[in-house]
Structure formats: C-alpha cells, structure tokens
Amino acid sequence: MIIPLIRERRRREQEDPSYEKPNDFLQHLMDGGQEIHDDVETTVQRLMVTYLGSGPSTVIDVAQVLFDLCAHPEYVEPLRQEALEVLRKGGYTKQALADMKKMDSFMRESQRLRPPTLLSFNAIVIQYGMLGDAPNWPE
Known part of the structure; x- marks a missing residue:
C-alpha cells in the first residue's frame, strides 16, 4: 500500500511542475532520505522503524x-x-x-x-439472548 504511494509521489514530483508535496510524515521521510538513498525500499524501512519505535x-x-x-x-x-x-x-x-x-x-x-493488554475486557457473544433485564442482543 505504501510503495505505490511513494512511487506515485516521486513520479508526480518529477513530471508535474505544479505538483505540491503533501505536508505529512511520509513526505518528510521521502525528502529526508534523498541525500543518502533515493529508493522506495529505504523509505518504507524508515517508516517501519518509526512504527517500531513509537x-x-x-x-x-x-x-x-x-x-x-x-x-x-x-x-x-x-x-x-x-x-x-x-x-x-x-x-x-x-x-x-x-x-x-x-x-x-x-x-x-x-x-x-x-x-494489546491482558487487562482488557474481551466481550464475544457466544449465544444470543437476554442478559438479565437488558434488551436482547441483536443477531
């Protein structure tokens, strides 16, 4: 999903003089990496590292x-x-x-x-019906 978006942005940046770069984190990663590596895979790797560090x-x-x-x-x-x-x-x-x-x-x-936590309440309806005086669960 990300790779086609990066490729499309790079293509438009090169071909369309009226193209305005989006002001978002992905564009920041794309712009920041152009001096070192200008490939799509490096940008995706940077994005994944950011997710892992978040x-x-x-x-x-x-x-x-x-x-x-x-x-x-x-x-x-x-x-x-x-x-x-x-x-x-x-x-x-x-x-x-x-x-x-x-x-x-x-x-x-x-x-x-x-x-993502063991302290969360997991509610899964196993059988439809009444819960005390509460309304019926929809099927």
Whole structure:
C-alpha cells in the first residue's frame, strides 16, 4: 500500500511542475532520505522503524492488524480498493483517513478481539439472548 504511494509521489514530483508535496510524515521521510538513498525500499524501512519505535502498544496493534489481514486475505482487496479510492479524491490527508470506513472498522475489530493488554475486557457473544433485564442482543 505504501510503495505505490511513494512511487506515485516521486513520479508526480518529477513530471508535474505544479505538483505540491503533501505536508505529512511520509513526505518528510521521502525528502529526508534523498541525500543518502533515493529508493522506495529505504523509505518504507524508515517508516517501519518509526512504527517500531513509537511504543509497544502501537507496534502490537499494527502487528495484530497485519496478522489478521494475513489470516483473512479476503479483506485485503476491499481495503486496498477503499484506500485507493479515497486517496484519489484528495490525497493522503487527515480527512482521507477519516473517510476510510472499512479500514477503520477492520482495525477496530482487530483491536477489540485481540487487545494489546491482558487487562482488557474481551466481550464475544457466544449465544444470543437476554442478559438479565437488558434488551436482547441483536443477531
């Protein structure tokens, strides 16, 4: 997902004189590495190192989402298509992230089912029905 985005940005930067670089972390990594290495793989490696250094729970969350994607490859293409569609509309912005509803849902469900801490409450409905005087759980 990141590699095509980096390649597209580099292509537009070289070919389109009116291209304005996005003001985001990925662009910062791309610009900062041009003096040393100007390849896509190095930029992706820098991004992964940043994720790994961002804190244990963030690393666990990102890794768990990736594990869940590997376990459920049927979700990869719909998530990829949603990201491409949203990014085509307005680029990589905060609003674009908010517009990725499927991605948000997948990540939330991944974190809900496998939280990064043992102290989290895991609620999985095994049987539908009543909980005391509470309303019925929807099926």
